[in-house]
Amino acid sequence: MDLHLDDIVLTYPDGDSTLTAVDHVTLTVPSGTTTALLGPSGSGKSSLLAVAGGLTRPTAGEVRIGDTTVVTPTTTLAEATAMRLDRIGIVFQQPQLLASLTALEQLELHEHLRGRRAHEGREEAESLLAAVGLGDQLHRRPGDLSGGQRQRVAIARALMGSPQVLLVDEPTSALDHERGTQIIELITGLARENDAATLIVSHDESTLGSVDAMCLLVDGSLVPSSEPVAPATRQGGE
Numbered sequence: 082m083d084l085h086l087d088d089i090v091l092t093y094p095d096g097d098s099t100l101t102a103v104d105h106v107t108l109t110v111p112s113g114t115t116t117a118l119l120g121p122s123g124s125g126k127s128s129l130l131a132v133a134g135g136l137t138r139p140t141a142g143e144v145r146i147g148d149t150t151v152v153t154p155t156t157t158l159a160e161a162t163a164m165r166l167d168r169i170g171i172v173f174q175q176p177q178l179l180a181s182l183t184a185l186e187q188l189e190l191h192e193h194l195r196g197r198r199a200h201e202g203r204e205e206a207e208s209l210l211a212a213v214g215l216g217d218q219l220h221r222r223p224g225d226l227s228g229g230q231r232q233r234v235a236i237a238r239a240l241m242g243s244p245q246v247l248l249v250d251e252p253t254s255a256l257d258h259e260r261g262t263q264i265i266e267l268i269t270g271l272a273r274e275n276d277a278a279t280l281i282v283s284h285d286e287s288t289l290g291s292v293d294a295m296c297l298l299v300d301g302s303l304v305p306s307s308e309p310v311a312p313a314t315r316q317g318g319e
């Protein structure tokens with residue numbers, strides 16, 4: 082199902098006035114495709130991603146998945162949490178893994194939080210860890226994995242339960258160019274296979290050759306000429 086951000090506004094209190102972090106953004110990410118959201122520091126990328134994932138309520142506008150409205154200015158915390166567990170996978174800038182759990186257990190814990198018994202998700206967890214190239218590292222803890230491998234565990238965890246939407250915040254900031262490019266290629270491939278509408282926040286355009294579209298956010302607004310365009314490296318291809 083497609084992800085729709087409809088006329089999203091997000092303001093934060095700023096002394097006696099307000100700061101507009103997201104300013105009337107409208108964006109659609111089609112199912113099975115990946116859109117990268119670029120922009121300078123402070124342009125509102127993480128704020129927009131937080132609204133898309135129901136982590137922050139918008140001041141105005143709404144988020145829809147397919148025909149279903151999932152986030153509005155009046156969505157409650159409980160509604161947003163239930164919606165997120167049901168429909169959305171999130172990969173944060175830092176993998177946010179628990180030091181004492183193995184790669185497999187990180188994914189099983191996620192299933193437990195979604196209300197399933199841990200072992201019910203074991204087969205899916207093993208298959209996702211294999212899909213991210215960690216089929217032989219199932220029983221390793223984060224301390225025994227590289228930065229890129231930890232980020233792969235976080236990506237596999239976000240895909241548990243086949244979410245309709247995958248949101249990814251700066252997944253490559255701790256990685257070198259080659260590993261960063263590989264992680265983005267992995268995400269775009271998995272988004273396609275899993276039919277997930279995927280939005281990736283990034284600073285680094287050079288790693289984004291495999292994404293389907295790119296948007297530029299400046300001062301909270303989408304720059305009109307950048308509204309989803311295919312990345313330069315793929316123009317004329319395929």
Ligand SMILES: Nc1ncnc2c1ncn2[C@@H]1O[C@H](COP(=O)(O)OP(=O)(O)OP(=O)(O)O)[C@@H](O)[C@H]1O
Nearest residue numbers: 093094100102120121122123124125126127128129
């Ligand atoms: N919780 C908050 N309270 C007040 N202002 C905030 C809050 N979070 C973000 N802001 C402000 O909103 C604006 C957008 O911030 P945001 O983190 O979304 O930008 P960004 O593009 O993700 O930046 P970066 O690339 O540095 O992570 C900035 O001016 C920031 O200072």
